[in-house]
Amino acid sequence: MTCAILDDEPLALELLADYCAQVPGLELKGQFDDALGGLAFLQDNPVDVVFLDIHMPRLTGLQLAQLLPQPGPRIVFTTAYDQYAVRSYDLNAADYLLKPIAFERFVQAVQKVRQQLATSVPAAPAPAEAAAAAPDAMFVKNDHRLQRVAFDDILYIEGMKEYLMIYTTTGKVLTLQSFRRVEEVLPPERFARIHKSFLVALNRIEHIERGKVQIAGRLLPIGDTYRDTVTAMLRASNML
Secondary structure: OEEEEEOOOHHHHHHHHHHHHHOOOOEEEEEEOOHHHHHHHHHHOOOOEEEEEOOOOOOOHHHHHHHOOOOOOEEEEEEOOOOOHHHHHHOOOOEEEEOOOOHHHHHHHHHHHHHHHHHOOOOOOOHHHHHOOOOOEEEEEEOOEEEEEEHHHEEEEEEEOOEEEEEEOOEEEEEOOOHHHHHHHOOOOOEEEEEOOEEEEHHHOOEEEOOEEEEOOEEEEOOHHHHHHHHHHHHHOOOO
16 A cells, blocks of 8 residues: 655654554655645645645645645644644544554554555544535624624635635625634635735636636736745646
C-alpha cells in the first residue's frame, strides 16, 4: 500500500514518516510541507492513502481533499483540532487522527484503509456523524445579536481591520470576526480566500481578468500569495 504525507510541521512530517517505515507493507512515496507541492505530486503520482493535515498555509487540508483527482486516494486527516471531524466524514475520510498521534492509533488507521481497499467500499460514518447534517448557514455577531447568514446568499467577504463586511444578495453585514474563524465554518469547496482582504463564493464569480475576479459588478484583486490556490480551485470547479 502506497502513501503520501502532507503537513507543514517538520516534526509531524518526521514522526509520520517514521511511523510509515515501521509498518510492513506501507510504502511512503512522498512527504510535503507545502499543500500545493503535495497536490501537484498527487495529481501525477496516485497513491492509496494520504495522511493530510488540515491547518496549512494557502490551502487547507479540507480544500486540498476537494481538489484531488477522482477516484482519489483514501484520506486520513491528521490534526490538532477536533471540530472538523464531521466535515471530514462529508469528504469520505477513512479516519481522523488527533495530534499528538500515538503509533497504535496510526496503525489502526492503516488497517482501516487496508480493509476499505480490500472491499472497495467506503467506511460508514459513526452514527453521530452520519446523523449530523451539513450546515447551510453561519451565525455572526452583528451589533448586540447573532445574525444568521446563509451560505447561498454570500457573494464575498471583505476584511476591514478587525471587522469583516459580508456582502450578500440581500445586503451587507458588518461583524467583529476574523477571517480564520469564518474560514473554519464556510464549506471549503464553495469559498476561497483570494487576497488578504477578500474571501469569495466561487459560484458568484462573473468573470476573471488580469489577476482580478468580478462579483456583483465589483472587481476584486487576487493576491500573489493566493494566485496558485485560486487557480487550482477554479479548475477543480470547472471554471477554468
